[in-house]
Amino acid sequence: MMFQIFKKCRRIKINFFMISLILFSMYLFVSYSLVQKLMSKSTNHKIQVHNTAVTLPNVVIHLDLKGSPPKLGYLKRLLPQLHELGVTGFLIEYEDMFPYEGPLANLKARNAYRKSELQDFLKMVVNLGFDIIPLIQTFGHMEHVLKLKQFEHLREVPLHSNVICPSKSESQILIKNMLKQVIQFHRNIFQLNYFHIGADEVYHINKCKQCLQRNQTNATLFLNHVKFTTDFIKKISPQTTVLMWEDMLRTMSMPEWGIVKNLRVEPVYWNYQPRLKVSHVALNMYHKKFDNIWIASAFKGADGMNATVPNIKKRFSNHLSWMELIQNYKFGGEQDIYSFKGIILTGWSRYFHNAPPCELLPVSIPSLFLNLLLIQHFKRGNDWVECDNLSDFFNKNLNDDFTALLRCTDPIEIDYFDVNQCYFDGIDLYKTLNHCDRFVSYISKTVKDILQKSTAFYNNDIDTDDQHIKWSKKTLNDLVALEDKMVKQLSRYYNKHFVAEYVNHKLMSSQQMMYMLLENENYMKSTAKPPWVIRGKR
Known part of the structure; x- marks a missing residue:
């Protein structure tokens, strides 16, 4: 009797185990299918282009000179083509490549541009009708300054050279001197319409003794330093519009937004992902608080710290996603389509000062040219178009122009990018x-x-x-x-x-x-x- 009961119980356990195994296998299969479907959707989503032309007054290329300044002769050779492709200006991130003088002479690297050659280049750029936007880091990403023994005592955290302490008077003096030299240098050549203060990725904040003694929140401390910086720029160059990367603002809570007052700056919302993840809440707050909003994509420097060439399909997808987003963008309660002030096509040379060099500018020209063509396509406005995926959109709208621009003997495939039959400088x-x-x-x-x-x-x-x-x-x-x-x-x-x-x-x-x-x-x-x-x- 006991043996039969034991045998019956064992059979039930086996059946239960088999049913559980089958259900679990079905769960894994369904989950895998859903993940595959979502991944496929993220890379092969249907693309809908409306006939509304995108308004982007400024199409700006980012020149990141971080430890790898291209020869100015090469940059000069690029100018005519970039002008034809609708570029209106250059965001020049100098870091240690600016020819600082006097007490700041140690900030420049041994391969920094000479003052005379930089003046000559800027004059040529401005005479061709381009805007120049200097970018000087004023909070985070200050390794090129804080790595020096002369300034290491100004670090927010002693072991990290990326963030300057905003509470020390010496920090403010240093930043004022940097800004003064760079602004005066450019204003002697042309009217300085824009200036970029960086202010992104301030990972170490409110850590040092001086900052903690102020008894302020991280957001307040950050905003006060940005206000100090922008107020100084406006004081010595009143007609200059100040730009900043906005990622530190993006993380602020709703109550913290209440302290954003009289901040004379225009935020640049950056996202480099193939499929955008944009905070519409943050965009709406920028719309309420600031006169204009800029956006930023990436044509290189966003595909890995050791990347050799850009992933052209990902870079193309990033720019297309931005164009789709802003083409008919409306804020809640408004009837008019919002006009973003401009787009900055970033081209990072290193992820940070001490990182190895990633994609070089000459080998990134295909990515840059393709995405400039794309922006032109949206700025012109076209008939309503629906495409099955990224490749379909590229082949229908841009392949012929892109192939001709790179002087390729065969049409280019965006999925299997090969430029071996093309002829461009690089x-x-x-x-x-x-x-x-x-x-x-x-x-x-x-x-x-x-x-x-x-x-x-x-x-x-x-x-x-x-x-x-x-x-x-x-x-x-x-x-x-x-x-x-x-x-x-x-x-x-x-x-x-x-x-x-x-x-x-x-x-x-x-x-x-x-x-x-x-x-x-x-x-x-x-x-x-x-x-x-x-x-x-x-």
């Missing part, structure tokens, strides 16, 4: 750096395979050792040849200091790996023993 470097990435990856994989086989079992194969040594020597020679080629091509666009840094960044680890492998293989060969010694007696 194509040779583009090809070389793509080859470099593939070659470095090949070396890493091959060395790993060789080392995995370098056990006692395999070490005594003299022929194999000889093959590895020959491969190592040939690969080292190929690396040297690649280095020479990269130096030659990079020198067309950059000074010798940055060329050396970039080549080392890309090739040094592979070269070291090869020298170590060659040394290891030579040692293994010299100490190899006959197979019967290794195996021992049976």
Whole structure:
């Protein structure tokens, strides 16, 4: 009797387990299907373009000079095409490339632009009808200043050089002196319509003793420093409109917005994702508090800290998402479509001052040109169009113009971007750096395979050792040849200091790996023993 009950209970447990397993498998399948559907929707959503023309008075390209200033001759060569593509100005983020003088002379890097050559370049840019918007960091991203012993005592957090303490009088004096030099330099050349104060990603705030003693919230402390900065700019240059990145404002709570008063600034809302995640609440608050709102996309510098070339499909999707959003954007309770003041196409050179260089400007020209074409397309206004996905939109609206602009012999595929048949200033470097990435990856994989086989079992194969040594020597020679080629091509666009840094960044680890492998293989060969010694007696 007990045995039958036990058997019955066991059968019930087994059935319960099987049903649970089936239900769980169904759950996983449905979940996976939903995720796949959402991912597909995020990258292949239907695109609807209305016949309303986008109003963007300012189309501005961001030149991030962070430790990698392009030769001004190269930038001059780009100006005519950029003018034809509707560019109205340049946001120049100088960081340590501005020719500071006097007490601030230490702020400039050894490869900073000379005062005379920068003046000559700016005059040419302004004479062609472009606006110049200088950008000087005044709160966060101040590593280039606070890394110096002369100014490290002004850090908000001693161990981090990115944020300046806003509560120290010396900090305010330093920022005033920086602003004064940069503003006066530009005003001697042209009328300074805009100035950008940075103010993004202030990750360390209200931490030091002086800040805590003020007994203010993070938001109040931040806003007071921004107000101090903007008030000073308006005092010495009343006609200048001040811009700032808005991400620190975006995180403020509704009660904190009540303290935003008399802040004479125009926020730049930035988002670099292929599919935008925009806070409409924040946009609405900016609309209430500020005269104008700008937007910012990214044509490079948003696809990974070590990226070599931009992911052109993601960059295109980012810009298209922005255009779709603003084409018919209305704030609640308003009938009119809102006109954003302008778009800044950011092109980051490094994620922060001490980070390695990411995509270079010459190899990012296809991304830049494509997205400028896209903005032109929306500014002209077109008949209502519906496309199945990103590729469909590109092929129907931009492929012919883009192919012609890059002087490509074959139409371009946005899904499998290949510019090997194109001819633009930078194509040779583009090809070389793509080859470099593939070659470095090949070396890493091959060395790993060789080392995995370098056990006692395999070490005594003299022929194999000889093959590895020959491969190592040939690969080292190929690396040297690649280095020479990269130096030659990079020198067309950059000074010798940055060329050396970039080549080392890309090739040094592979070269070291090869020298170590060659040394290891030579040692293994010299100490190899006959197979019967290794195996021992049976």
